Amino acid sequence: MEEDQELERKMSGLKTSMAEGERKTALEMVQAAGTDRHCVTFVLHEEDHTLGNSLRYMIMKNPEVEFCGYTTTHPSESKINLRIQTRGVLPAIEPFQRGLNELMNVCQHVLDKFEASIKEYKDQKASRNESTL
Numbered sequence: 001m002e003e004d005q006e007l008e009r010k011m012s013g014l015k016t017s018m019a020e021g022e023r024k025t026a027l028e029m030v031q032a033a034g035t036d037r038h039c040v041t042f043v044l045h046e047e048d049h050t051l052g053n054s055l056r057y058m059i060m061k062n063p064e065v066e067f068c069g070y071t072t073t074h075p076s077e078s079k080i081n082l083r084i085q086t087r088g089v090l091p092a093i094e095p096f097q098r099g100l101n102e103l104m105n106v107c108q109h110v111l112d113k114f115e116a117s118i119k120e121y122k123d124q125k126a127s128r129n130e131s132t133l
Contacts, residue, residue: 025045026044026045026046027042027043027044027045028042028043028045029041029042029043029093030042030043030081037091037092037093038085038086038087038088038090038091038092039083039084039085039086039092040083040084040091040092040093040096041081041082041083041084042081042082042083042084042096043079043080043081043082044079044080044082045078045079046078046079047078047079047080048072048078048080049072049080051080052070052072052080052082053070054103055070055082055099055100055103056068056069056070056082058098058099058100058102058103058106059084059095059096059098059099061102062095062098062099064086064087064089064090064095065084065085065086065087065095066085066086066087067083067084067085068082068083068084068085068095069082069083070082070083082096084096
């Protein structure tokens with residue numbers, strides 16, 4: 001019972017609002033009857049292959065994850081089902097959260113490098129313009 005409450009607390013931290021003034025769940029956790037917390041399907045609303053494949057890759061790097069896969073429900077719907085199954089000790093929410101955090105870190109690193117390259121390019125261009133004058 002305590003594990004279920006802890007899991008629900010973690011899930012509530014992952015939910016986000018979609019529209020101003022209206023609270024809509026961007027993430028659902030679905031468990032089949034009779035399964036434990038080691039095999040869970042997460043439904044991510046307003047997402048597609050961009051997040052699905054990247055997140056699947058990050059989650060599969062965890063050696064405690066036995067299976068991770070995703071499907072889109074329909075091409076006209078912006079919703080993916082991400083299924084995670086762990087080897088037994090770790091609840092599925094843990095690699096899900098870790099994968100999201102690692103993916104955010106990778107995206108931030110790419111953004112930082114991109115912005116640094118732009119700054120370097122502009123600095124070089126400015127120094128070339130000054131030397132030609």
